[in-house]
Amino acid sequence: MADPGFRGPKQIIRACQWSMQGLKATYVAEASFRMELYLFILLLPCAYLLANNHIDLILLIGSALLVLLVEIINSAIEAVVDLVCGEERHELAGRAKDMGSAAVFMAQMIVLMVWALIFYHNIINPAA
16 A cells, blocks of 8 residues: 655655566566567567657557556456456456456557558658
């Protein structure tokens, strides 16, 4: 639980440590996150090559980071549902997990749209 006391450099360091623990836990426990992280690492140099300006670069990298962010949130939802429900199957638990998965899918569609549009404008039809 967060310390309700003084907020300063010590609290910022603690928050960074907790964030790193969360990233590590997600990486260790979630194969989907690992796969998406590896894809992000592959896409990073491609973004630098594809982008014509800083806005393109922000959109390309930001959309790919969005997938990682949503995957972390989805993993957190799944962990809480599993904690509460255990092995018991419940309609709402399944719905929560499906909604988290749908959020990841939508983030992936954003990546496809952004990358396809920038690819089209910068490579296929640069005069437009």
